[in-house]
Amino acid sequence: MYYFKVISPIRARNRVVRVEPALDFPLFCRNCEDAPCISACPEKALMRTSKGVVFVNNKKCIGHGECVKACPYYAIRIHPDTGKAFKCIQCGQCVDRCPADAIWMTTESELTERDKDGSLRALHEQHKEEIYNKEDFP
Amino acid sequence: MIHGVGGQILWINLAKGSIEKRPLDEGIIKDYLLGAGYLSRVLFDNIPVGIDPLSDRNVLGIATGLLTGSMFPQASRHVIAALSPLTDVWGESHAAGFWGAELKFAGYDAIIFTGASPSPVYLNIRDEQVELLDAESAQIWGRNVFETDEILKKKHGKRIRTLSIGQAGENLVRFAAIMNDRDRASARSGLGAVMGAKRLKAVSVRGTGKLTVADPKNYLKEIDVFHKRMMANPFTPGRIKYGTTSLVELMQHIGRLPSYNMKQGVFEGFEKISGDAINEKYLVKARADFSCLQRCGRYTAVRTGPYAYEGGAPEFETQSSMGSRCGNDNLESVLFGHHLSNQYGMDTISLGATISWAMEAWDEGLLTAEDTGGIDLSWGNHETVVKLTRMIALREGFGDILAEGSARAAQKIGRGTEKFVMAVKKQEIAGQEPRAQKSMGLAAVTAARGADHLYAFPVLDEAGFDDEIRERFGEEYLPEMADRLNPKYKGIMVKECEDFMVMVESVGLCKYGTQIPPEFFYDDISLALKIHNGLELTGKELQVIGERIVNLNRLFNGRLGVTRKDDCLPDRLTKEKAPLGPSAGEIVELDMMLDEYYTVRGWDLKTGLPLKDTLERLGLSKDA
Numbered sequence: 001m002y003y004f005k006v007i008s009p010i011r012a013r014n015r016v017v018r019v020e021p022a023l024d025f026p027l028f029c030r031n032c033e034d035a036p037c038i039s040a041c042p043e044k045a046l047m048r049t050s051k052g053v054v055f056v057n058n059k060k061c062i063g064h065g066e067c068v069k070a071c072p073y074y075a076i077r078i079h080p081d082t083g084k085a086f087k088c089i090q091c092g093q094c095v096d097r098c099p100a101d102a103i104w105m106t107t108e109s110e111l112t113e114r115d116k117d118g119s120l121r122a123l124h125e126q127h128k129e130e131i132y133n134k135e136d137f138p
Numbered sequence: 139m140i141h142g143v144g145g146q147i148l149w150i151n152l153a154k155g156s157i158e159k160r161p162l163d164e165g166i167i168k169d170y171l172l173g174a175g176y177l178s179r180v181l182f183d184n185i186p187v188g189i190d191p192l193s194d195r196n197v198l199g200i201a202t203g204l205l206t207g208s209m210f211p212q213a214s215r216h217v218i219a220a221l222s223p224l225t226d227v228w229g230e231s232h233a234a235g236f237w238g239a240e241l242k243f244a245g246y247d248a249i250i251f252t253g254a255s256p257s258p259v260y261l262n263i264r265d266e267q268v269e270l271l272d273a274e275s276a277q278i279w280g281r282n283v284f285e286t287d288e289i290l291k292k293k294h295g296k297r298i299r300t301l302s303i304g305q306a307g308e309n310l311v312r313f314a315a316i317m318n319d320r321d322r323a324s325a326r327s328g329l330g331a332v333m334g335a336k337r338l339k340a341v342s343v344r345g346t347g348k349l350t351v352a353d354p355k356n357y358l359k360e361i362d363v364f365h366k367r368m369m370a371n372p373f374t375p376g377r378i379k380y381g382t383t384s385l386v387e388l389m390q391h392i393g394r395l396p397s398y399n400m401k402q403g404v405f406e407g408f409e410k411i412s413g414d415a416i417n418e419k420y421l422v423k424a425r426a427d428f429s430c431l432q433r434c435g436r437y438t439a440v441r442t443g444p445y446a447y448e449g450g451a452p453e454f455e456t457q458s459s460m461g462s463r464c465g466n467d468n469l470e471s472v473l474f475g476h477h478l479s480n481q482y483g484m485d486t487i488s489l490g491a492t493i494s495w496a497m498e499a500w501d502e503g504l505l506t507a508e509d510t511g512g513i514d515l516s517w518g519n520h521e522t523v524v525k526l527t528r529m530i531a532l533r534e535g536f537g538d539i540l541a542e543g544s545a546r547a548a549q550k551i552g553r554g555t556e557k558f559v560m561a562v563k564k565q566e567i568a569g570q571e572p573r574a575q576k577s578m579g580l581a582a583v584t585a586a587r588g589a590d591h592l593y594a595f596p597v598l599d600e601a602g603f604d605d606e607i608r609e610r611f612g613e614e615y616l617p618e619m620a621d622r623l624n625p626k627y628k629g630i631m632v633k634e635c636e637d638f639m640v641m642v643e644s645v646g647l648c649k650y651g652t653q654i655p656p657e658f659f660y661d662d663i664s665l666a667l668k669i670h671n672g673l674e675l676t677g678k679e680l681q682v683i684g685e686r687i688v689n690l691n692r693l694f695n696g697r698l699g700v701t702r703k704d705d706c707l708p709d710r711l712t713k714e715k716a717p718l719g720p721s722a723g724e725i726v727e728l729d730m731m732l733d734e735y736y737t738v739r740g741w742d743l744k745t746g747l748p749l750k751d752t753l754e755r756l757g758l759s760k761d762a
Contacts, residue, residue, distance in 0.1 A: 001209065001351075001354075001357065001358060002358060004348075005350075005351070005354035005357075006348035006349060006350050006351070006354075007142075007207060007208065007209065007348065007349040007351065008243060008346075008347065008348035008349065009243070010346050011348055017297070018236070020287070020320060021437070021448060021449065022422060022423060022425065022437045080346065081348075097362075097365070099365065099368075099369055099431045100378075100426070100433065130296060133296050133297075135295045135296060135297060
């Protein structure tokens with residue numbers, strides 16, 4: 001809603017998938033150091049801000065989807081209306097709006113601190129294949 | 139143009155296997171909104187009088203509301219309706235989940251099923267592609283709800299949402315539910331049996347479309363205000379912590395916890411089946427549905443023993459129906475019983491109430507081991523409760539007769555067991571012992587679908603909502619209206635609550651947030667319809683729409699022969715004083731409340747049917 005002014009989970013920069021039983025997981029961009037999306041793009045449309053956030057240059061993107069194939073986290077997709085790649089840009093709108101405070105921005109080291117018993121990571125490991133299933137990607 | 143909707147209605151003729159897409163009829167929306175109101179009109183016009191609900195002539199409708207799929211708090215709901223095989227009158231049931239929003243994203247607001255398929259089928263929707271597929275070769279016919287969900291996800295993709303019946307619906311159990319998103323239930327009215335009779339196993343949906351909104355500029359700003367209000371409501375933290383489970387403690391406290399087949403409203407074992415008992419050992423997490431801020435859904439697990447499971451369960455209604463109502467304080471059996479009911483697709487209220495009816499008949503010596511095939515029906519026998527749950531779903535042995543519901547079972551067995559049937563219009567009364575809350579007694583008899591607490595959901599006299607009564611009704615109704623034991627003004631309260639609640643069911647919102655807690659009222663919904671759908675309807679106009687829907691539901695039942703004589707409670711509740719607890723000595727003063735109710739409704743005091751002037755005012759004259 002915030003960016004594209006419609007309600008549509010597949011048009012959301014960051015969306016939550018539910019994996020049965022009982023796991024709700026946001027598909028988000030990790031802004032990987034060796035971001036495979038950046039190197040996969042033949043148009044060199046993917047760039048980084050000074051803070052390290054990966055973003056799509058809409059002028060260059062022609063939507064062939066190499067970045068979608070390259071991303072292991074299904075965090076970048078082709079927008080069905082614009083035909084261009086789009087992704088989470090760490091604007092924080094979803095973090096502010098989540099009534100359960102279930103989404104937050106973090107780093108590897110902060111996450112280790114927060115997830116002391118490793119249960120969050122264990123759940124992620126167990127279900128990652130289903131979470132990152134790209135069935136929506138044509 | 140109406141925003142925020144799918145824009146099309148699917149008409150599926152199961153006999154012919156034909157699929158027709160019709161544009162959303164904006165004329166109906168103006169007078170009835172969508173959801174419950176839309177179905178009240180379409181089914182009134184399409185279900186012939188005098189048919190068997192389990193025949194191919196019944197029509198089953200599933201509709202989302204105008205706000206379903208929006209960002210309004212709890213905008214997650216859909217409505218299902220048909221002629222009920224349990225009550226033989228208007229049947230309606232609602233559920234939350236993600237299925238309704240997904241249907242909208244696929245581009246549809248409702249599905250109307252006519253006819254019956256010659257062999258088991260399911261409907262698969264992926265955006266504009268809609269197909270009826272063979273349920274037998276897909277190997278889902280005969281399977282439970284969870285298996286069906288898993289098989290269909292394997293076949294059609296992990297992101298689909300499913301709605302289906304389990305074995306109970308296939309076996310035409312008269313209180314079979316229609317389940318969606320695994321553990322969300324449209325439970326009451328036995329609509330699962332209608333799906334079973336139509337040999338329709340499931341509807342799987344994947345929608346990748348979008349909902350446009352009428353006022354994109356102000357949308358988030360207004361929605362954020364609604365969200366903040368919901369989150370700031372003092373009820374919200376408790377709802378997240380307990381869901382509905384802590385109602386056991388609250389109801390025990392006011393003597394409203396049906397126990398021993400509603401002989402009494404207090405249960406000595408209440409602490410063992412309470413919300414705290416669940417949180418202490420079994421709660422895994424609270425679960426929300428689409429756009430839901432209150433997260434009343436429970437996800438629980440019993441880790442070891444005969445009742446081990448993991449899944450979405452329970453609700454207060456189950457703790458009451460399979461617990462206190464059966465004199466059962468074994469919590470693991472209650473949780474597992476709820477899980478089994480989800481799996482087989484059954485209404486836990488009618489299920490527990492039917493078992494408790496049999497238990498009382500057994501206790502009175504009217505049922506013996508010869509009738510039950512050797513099953514011991516003593517109060518509190520938790521093994522029996524669980525065993526009968528399976529046997530009813532599969533219609534095995536003694537379960538076969540119980541699968542007919544308590545009213546039909548008592549009629550077949552006779553011997554005086556009829557007087558222990560705690561039902562209205564053959565549907566079992568839910569977990570509100572009405573002698574402890576008079577408005578609930580009235581609401582149970584006036585509800586269109588037979589005994590029901592949700593049609594009016596008159597909870598404003600339950601827990602100190604004096605301010606809301608002042609705001610919604612006026613100072614002059616206090617203190618009587620707020621007193622749960624005083625029958626005065628309850629006719630007015632139930633009437634107003636019915637108008638509001640059917641309207642809420644027509645826009646796809648939850649009773650939580652609109653009625654308990656009473657955070658959002660007509661003007662809020664009016665604003666939501668404006669920014670989301672672009673509809674200009676005042677609060678007063680919405681109230682009249684609610685009134686129109688209630689009257690049309692009444693006409694539906696009226697043409698099937700329902701009159702005032704059918705708006706009655708079991709003698710136990712109107713003649714025998716509550717024996718124990720905080721409401722001891724109370725009876726339900728039904729006639730007095732009914733007179734007030736019919737008067738404010740503009741219905742005839744003798745027949746209980748709408749008067750000519752009332753119908754004229756609501757534009758329903760041609761329907762009488």
